[in-house]
Amino acid sequence: MTITAAADGSALKNPGPAGWAWYIDDDRWAAGGWKHGTNNMGELKAVLELFRATAGVDDDLLILCDSQYVINSVTKWMPGWKRKGWRKGDGSPVLNVDLLKEIDEAITGRRYRFEWVKGHTGHVLNEAADARARAAAEAFQRGSAVPTGPGFGAASGSPVRVTVPAVEAEPEPAPDELATLFDFDEPQSYELTLQLDASQYERLVGRARAAGVSPDELLRSLI
Numbered sequence: 001m002t003i004t005a006a007a008d009g010s011a012l013k014n015p016g017p018a019g020w021a022w023y024i025d026d027d028r029w030a031a032g033g034w035k036h037g038t039n040n041m042g043e044l045k046a047v048l049e050l051f052r053a054t055a056g057v058d059d060d061l062l063i064l065c066d067s068q069y070v071i072n073s074v075t076k077w078m079p080g081w082k083r084k085g086w087r088k089g090d091g092s093p094v095l096n097v098d099l100l101k102e103i104d105e106a107i108t109g110r111r112y113r114f115e116w117v118k119g120h121t122g123h124v125l126n127e128a129a130d131a132r133a134r135a136a137a138e139a140f141q142r143g144s145a146v147p148t149g150p151g152f153g154a155a156s157g158s159p160v161r162v163t164v165p166a167v168e169a170e171p172e173p174a175p176d177e178l179a180t181l182f183d184f185d186e187p188q189s190y191e192l193t194l195q196l197d198a199s200q201y202e203r204l205v206g207r208a209r210a211a212g213v214s215p216d217e218l219l220r221s222l223i
């Protein structure tokens with residue numbers, strides 16, 4: 001058996017808020033990120049976390065990746081870098097060496113191969129991974145909850161928790177209060193938490209992008 005998965009990264013401003021994601025299907029995917037990172041960091045982290053998530057299975061792993069940097073790093077350059085003490089041919093240190101060392105450890109004894117796919121061309125798995133990586137980066141940018149996904153072994157239909165930041169609303173006046181033009185009450189804040197499955201969250205993110213707003217702004221516009 002072969003597990004086919006896409007791995008992708010996303011960085012806003014590069015460097016900036018960054019995300020990573022791997023995606024097999026709507027029941028098996030994961031995402032995360034950092035407040036500050038690069039696209040290459042996201043791409044490498046996605047591959048690393050995919051290897052870690054599937055470490056307990058004996059299937060072959062086919063990794064769909066739109067980053068030639070990642071594919072070449074793992075399949076061509078890494079053995080030479082290791083022999084040179086994780087330095088390039090000119091003696092300069094290898095970038096993202098911590099992630100590369102972790103990948104080197106994670107792939108030991110694994111059966112895998114990479115396949116390059118062109119990004120942003122409608123490839124279903126690649127687009128799904130890209131959308132989740134970008135959603136994670138955007139969540140770090142907003143400081144909101146990050147949609148981390150169900151992981152590899154989660155049950156079908158595992159929800160994604162989406163928290164809409166607090167919205168200020170005027171409190172209801174007490175029955176015996178006499179409202180006047182010059183009464184100013186302190187506003188109250190309300191926080192709403194929704195649970196969406198993976199496909200629902202993906203549709204929400206897609207509609208928000210089409211409208212040019214964040215997902216929480218889109219939800220607020222429906223009130």
